[in-house]
Amino acid sequence: MNILRGHVEPILKDALNSIGVNDSNWTSMLSPSREHSQGDLSLPCFPFAKQLGKSPNDIAEELSNIIVPNVAIGKINAIGGYLNFKAEPKWLAKQLLSGKIRVGDAFGNKPHTGRQILIEHTSANPNGPFHVGRARNAILGDTLVRLHRLLGNEVRAEYYVDDMGKQVGVLAWALDNLSKQDVEDILQDKESLSTKWSDKADHTRVRWYQAAQKLRKDESKSEKIEQDIAKLVHASEHGDESVLQKFHDSFQPVLDGMLETLSRLGIEFNQFTNESMFVTNGDVAKLTETLSKLEIHGVADNGAEYLDLGARGMKGKTEFFFKRGDGSSLYATRDIAYHIWKWKQCDDLINILGEDHKLQSKQVGMTLQELGHKVPEVLFYSFIKLPEGKMSTRKGNVVFMDDLLEEAKEHASQIVRELRTKYSEQEVSHIGESVGRSAIRFNIIKVSPDKGFTFRWEEALAFEAGSAPFIMYSHTRALSIAKKCIDNGIDVDEISNKELDLDSIDSELPDSLIDLLRCMAIQNDALERSVMQCRPNLFANQVLNLATSFNGFYRDCKIFDDGNVNELYLQVSQLASQFLKTGMEGLGITPLERM
RNA sequence: GGGCGUGUAGCAUAGUUGGAUAAUGCGUCGGCCUCCUAAGCCGAAGAUCGCGGGUUCAAAUCCUGCUGCGCCCGCCA
Numbered sequence: 001m002n003i004l005r006g007h008v009e010p011i012l013k014d015a016l017n018s019i020g021v022n023d024s025n026w027t028s029m030l031s032p033s034r035e036h037s038q039g040d041l042s043l044p045c046f047p048f049a050k051q052l053g054k055s056p057n058d059i060a061e062e063l064s065n066i067i068v069p070n071v072a073i074g075k076i077n078a079i080g081g082y083l084n085f086k087a088e089p090k091w092l093a094k095q096l097l098s099g100k101i102r103v104g105d106a107f108g109n110k111p112h113t114g115r116q117i118l119i120e121h122t123s124a125n126p127n128g129p130f131h132v133g134r135a136r137n138a139i140l141g142d143t144l145v146r147l148h149r150l151l152g153n154e155v156r157a158e159y160y161v162d163d164m165g166k167q168v169g170v171l172a173w174a175l176d177n178l179s180k181q182d183v184e185d186i187l188q189d190k191e192s193l194s195t196k197w198s199d200k201a202d203h204t205r206v207r208w209y210q211a212a213q214k215l216r217k218d219e220s221k222s223e224k225i226e227q228d229i230a231k232l233v234h235a236s237e238h239g240d241e242s243v244l245q246k247f248h249d250s251f252q253p254v255l256d257g258m259l260e261t262l263s264r265l266g267i268e269f270n271q272f273t274n275e276s277m278f279v280t281n282g283d284v285a286k287l288t289e290t291l292s293k294l295e296i297h298g299v300a301d302n303g304a305e306y307l308d309l310g311a312r313g314m315k316g317k318t319e320f321f322f323k324r325g326d327g328s329s330l331y332a333t334r335d336i337a338y339h340i341w342k343w344k345q346c347d348d349l350i351n352i353l354g355e356d357h358k359l360q361s362k363q364v365g366m367t368l369q370e371l372g373h374k375v376p377e378v379l380f381y382s383f384i385k386l387p388e389g390k391m392s393t394r395k396g397n398v399v400f401m402d403d404l405l406e407e408a409k410e411h412a413s414q415i416v417r418e419l420r421t422k423y424s425e426q427e428v429s430h431i432g433e434s435v436g437r438s439a440i441r442f443n444i445i446k447v448s449p450d451k452g453f454t455f456r457w458e459e460a461l462a463f464e465a466g467s468a469p470f471i472m473y474s475h476t477r478a479l480s481i482a483k484k485c486i487d488n489g490i491d492v493d494e495i496s497n498k499e500l501d502l503d504s505i506d507s508e509l510p511d512s513l514i515d516l517l518r519c520m521a522i523q524n525d526a527l528e529r530s531v532m533q534c535r536p537n538l539f540a541n542q543v544l545n546l547a548t549s550f551n552g553f554y555r556d557c558k559i560f561d562d563g564n565v566n567e568l569y570l571q572v573s574q575l576a577s578q579f580l581k582t583g584m585e586g587l588g589i590t591p592l593e594r595m
Numbered sequence: 596g597g598g599c600g601u602g603u604a605g606c607a608u609a610g611u612u613g614g615a616u617a618a619u620g621c622g623u624c625g626g627c628c629u630c631c632u633a634a635g636c637c638g639a640a641g642a643u644c645g646c647g648g649g650u651u652c653a654a655a656u657c658c659u660g661c662u663g664c665g666c667c668c669g670c671c672a
Contacts, residue, residue: 028612035615044614046652056652080615081652125672165672304670316598317668324670331672355666358599382600382665415634435634447608450600452665459607459621463634466608466620473634481631529611541609544619551635560631573631595634 001032001040001518002525003095004087007072008041015066019059021048032522038077039084040518046081056081087521089514090502096520097500097571103578113152118346119145122262122269123160125167126255128206129197130262130401132455133384133391139444140381141352142267143536143588150586151531156270156346160338161255163247163274164236165331169229171205172250174212177228186211191396200402202257205250210393237328239280261401265437266588278337284329287337291322294370300325309366320363335364340373349376350534354383355450379534381449387456399455408436411461412469416595434590435469441588442468446540466544468589474547474554475584476594478577481559485570488560495567496574505568512552513572519549520579527586536587543583550576 009027016026026043033042045056045063052059060078067076074088095101121141124134145157162168178186187207197203216222216229235243262268278284288305291297296308302325310318322333342349353361358380365375385391391398413432416423423431443460447453463469485492509517519542526542553576559569581591 029614031614032611033615034610034617038615042615044653046614049652082615162672167672300670302670306670314598321670326670328670330670355600357667359667360672362599380600380666385665412634419632419634451608452601454607456607462621464620465635467634469634470620473632477632477635484631525611533611537609538611541619548619554631555636558631594632 001522003521004040008085011067015063020052039086041085043083089509092517092521093502103582115153116346117148117153117155117348118342119350120158120160121352125162126251127167127171127209129202130258132399135401136381136384136444137352138262138267139441140449143445146586146588147531151527159269159272161272161274164276166233168247168251169233170212171209172247173229174208175250178211183207183211186214200257201253205254244276264405275334278334283337284334288323312366332360332364336367339368343373351376351378353378353380355380382452384453384455408440409433412436431595434592438468438589445536448537471543471547472592474550475577475580475591477554478573481573485560490565495570500568510556512556516549516553519546523579540587
């Protein structure tokens with residue numbers, strides 16, 4: 001609890017000095033209390049024991065006797081070698097209700113930190129529909145974008161489009177050379193296209209891609225096809241405008257389909273950058289020239305060039321090739337050019353990548369360093385697999401995001417229909433869509449990115465405690481209270497803005513109200529930590545805790561009772577709904593009026 | 596073989612810079628709707644934090660060995 005820290009540190013410093021502790025190592029030891037019931041900030045006194053020749057218990061006890069609580073500190077106690085500080089509830093309430101603690105707003109007016117962050121995420125090759133395996137990147141990336149914005153950073157979300165090379169080459173070749181009938185004949189043993197998505201180009205065109213991939217494995221035909229594709233790829237890598245245009249026309253409808261899916265998940269981009277740009281504008285040529293002059297540069301027998309990163313401490317495979325024998329560039333080379341370009345446009349650079357890109361990313365980072373550039377921050381995530389094993393389009397072992405979204409919406413709508421029989425079908429649909437989308441996102445962000453993730457339908461569609469709908473539900477409860485007050489002729493806005501004299505309240509505040517205050521007071525701490533550590537799950541956890549605290553408050557603190565409004569409770573409830581709302585925006589969960 | 600990551604109740608996970616009685620959800624068992632939305636709340640049972648060693652006043656957390664799982668080790672992307 002950082003807002004309390006400022007009030008504790010000065011007096012703690014004096015107290016420690018007076019008993020003979022003069023260094024300042026203790027500031028990092030003062031940390032959020034593990035035992036919530038004991039305090040908000042705690043200082044373990046064990047390290048002082050040897051220095052002072054007293055038991056940790058006695059030291060904590062002594063300190064608690066010396067320190068005189070101030071307005072912010074409610075209670076000080078010494079237990080088991082810990083010195084605990086508890087924020088004074090009414091002080092906490094005043095801080096929060098006076099608006100001194102920024103609630104945060106991901107999309108509206110908020111203080112700017114002035115930092116420009118460029119986050120590149122998703123960047124999936126545009127050759128087929130978005131499946132759940134790819135979704136972890138997009139959802140983590142977009143959540144990070146939102147969290148940075150909530151913190152006040154200026155963020156550009158960027159999609160790097162692979163518009164050249166083999167994958168698009170295959171797609172372009174197939175569209176040029178295969179008829180619809182050819183494709184269906186080739187794929188006759190495969191499941192046919194779901195009629196539901198027959199108008200979506202990512203679903204339709206991927207069949208051409210799959211058909212071509214199958215033909216390429218057929219030995220009688222593959223040689224000619226490989227030659228044709230190689231010709232296209234080669235041309236694209238040398239910046240051939242007409243081939244690049246052909247590629248563009250092939251993949252753009254697919255990309256549009258994928259973006260439609262992403263948009264449904266609440267994911268949008270500020271900019272799309274084509275990989276080919278760095279070939280056509282000469283950046284790659286300049287780069288390879290520079291790399292060729294580096295000290296750690298080497299040349300293979302056939303003229304291919306590499307850097308020996310082993311000379312800079314790289315373990316394992318140390319040769320990093322940036323130029324082929326035929327002189328053309330490689331994906332990683334273009335990625336380096338892309339990074340140099342990106343660095344000119346931001347203060348911080350973050351990439352979201354699958355764990356399979358770790359080596360590649362390390363090579364790019366070390367090369368950037370060798371060239372005197374900064375190394376980007378990278379968030380790696382482990383793959384999503386299905387209970388049946390690895391996700392594979394080839395084996396038909398995939399879950400398409402479009403299908404998951406539909407399923408989640410239908411499932412949510414069904415629940416609404418059962419629970420709220422009076423809602424119109426239009427409202428049911430709106431709630432279903434919002435709940436489905438939010439639940440899918442939350443299901444993925446709440447777990448740590450570096451842990452493996454197994455996609456299970458039951459879990460994706462579980463809308464109970466620990467899910468997005470649970471958070472959404474708490475939020476609508478708060479709105480529904482406010483609505484009830486308004487319906488009873490109470491001016492909620494006026495009460496919300498009123499300055500209450502909390503000191504005139506004689507009684508203690510209820511525990512669950514205090515819990516809620518404490519939870520709100522650490523919201524920004526959690527946000528900062530989540531952003532700093534590049535781990536959205538930390539903030540997801542905070543918002544979940546906030547919703548739980550709100551439910552406790554809701555249970556114990558009656559706001560509108562017997563025609564009377566408890567003004568403090570109403571203010572707290574209104575504030576909590578703001579905290580919940582901005583927290584949800586940060587996570588990409590859609591706040592609803594009612595559900 | 597080498598490199599990187601990971602292993603926490605039946606299942607899925609959280610756990611801050613090492614710090615108190617390891618937290619949450621699902622599932623199981625038992626309660627709560629004449630009371631602002633029960634997608635909720637309260638309670639119970641359930642853990643050798645993969646295994647061994649080490650560092651430390653203190654280890655799920657740091658170091659080391661072993662082991663299971665994942666990813667990578669292309670002049671592919």
